[in-house]
Amino acid sequence: MKRWLGKAETTLGNHSDRLNAINIFPVADGDTGTNLYLTVRAARLALAGDTTEGTEGGTDIGAVLAKAGQAAMEQARGNSGTLFAVFLCAVAEPLAGKSRLSASVLATALDRAQIRAWSALSDPVPGTMLSVLESAARAAGTMDTAQNGDDSNYALALALDAVVDAALAAVIRTEDELAPLHAAHVVDSGGVGMLLVLDCLRSAVLGEELEDELLEGLHGYKLQDPHIHAQMPPDDGVEVMCTINLSPLSAATLRQRLDEMGDSVIMSQVGSSAGHDDDDSTAETSYRWRVHVHVRDPEPAVALIRSLGEPAGIEISQLAAAREPAAPGASAGRHRHEL
Structure with a gap:
């Protein structure tokens, strides 16, 4: 679980510029990548030096993720960061008291997370991170049912592969599910961020490399593509x-x-x-x-x-969009202050 969050932090840092570039929904403020990166970073830092124990078999992975989730929630940035924090806290609940992940537990955790994420928003909209989470949860549940609750590592590997495949398909669909994305010819930024988080989970659990070609062909995601958000009317909210x-x-x-x-x-x-x-x-x-x-x-x-x-x-x-590309960890040009 620590390896997962570490991979997710690094990966989101590497992809933050592209995620910011296509961030036009719900507002074109160009900071989804930055917000996800900083929120995941808060979760990872909460576990630095953590030695949580809680089960006779070893580490309580639910307790580990609950600690990370609470830190993410307290320090969440933006819509995307807040929904990631909701996701992490919800995933932790079915893992409480468990020392390992299985296909069945993964299915339960992802289902809990997608329900919690949809209910956290007053006006949930398909074609976003929510749809990606829902598709991932459905794929995990279908695979677990097909394997009759097999708790082997092989069954878990199949489930994780299915989750990432379903998440990718859901990301591709976002372009046609939201009118602003369709008009701009891009996929949803938050959805891509969630796909990366799920692929990092697959990579960390299975000890495999991230899928280098995972994002190839996503509209708006080539390095030479423009920062779409900078072409949108500014939001004065x-x-x-x-x-x-x-x-x-x-x-x-x-x-x-x-x-x-x-x-x-x-x-x-x-x-x-x-x-x-x-x-x-x-x-x-x-x-x-x-x-x-x-x-x-x-x-x-x-x-x-x-x-x-x-x-x-x-x-x-x-919420005014930054008009210059932001570096990983930067505030994407937005003015922020605390009271």
Whole structure:
């Protein structure tokens, strides 16, 4: 699992420029590659020197990924980074207490992840990372059923190959599933990022090299192709992100109000533990949430969030697209500040 996240960090760093270049949905802000890279990096760094143990057979891989997922969620960047964090946290849950991955566990984990990702968004849209995850989960489930729950490494290898093949096919389909992508003649940037993450998982688990030719032929992905996002009209909105403790009712209220104020609303629970709003045993149970929204004016959104609780690490970023290519790990030219 550590090797997987390390490979994913390196691979996304290497591909961040191309991912940024074709990032035009939901806004053409040219930072999907950068956001995925930085979020995966946060997950990987959380495991530096980690020696988590938890089962009689060895390391608890669910606990390892839960720790990485929580760090990713707390430090998630943008739509794509937030959805990756949701994916990682969800994958960790069926792996809790397990010391190895199997085809059946992989199928359960990917199914959990795609359901969680679709539900995290208030207005989920096909033709994005969501569709890639859904196809990958379906392929894993189909392969596991065909093998009658075989838990051998050979069965796992077949499942992982099927997952990557299905993810690639889903990425290719994104161009025709979203009108902006079809008009620009490119595939979805976040979908390509998720495909790379899944191929890194296959590579790390099987001890094989990444598929060098995996992305050949994807529209907009050749090095000589232009930065499509730079040709799109600039977006004058902002992205607001934070982490906050809320009761289920307050969380539902926040989601509804943010839906009215803006779009690209993502809300997902950070970790699985519940607490109380104060020391009173009758106090309402609260959970920690990661919040993401695109709005025209950040002030009403921030005021709403503060009216429901005490947010941590509020970040406000301009959605205006960078007009110059960004290096791996850079902010893609966007102006970001914390409150």
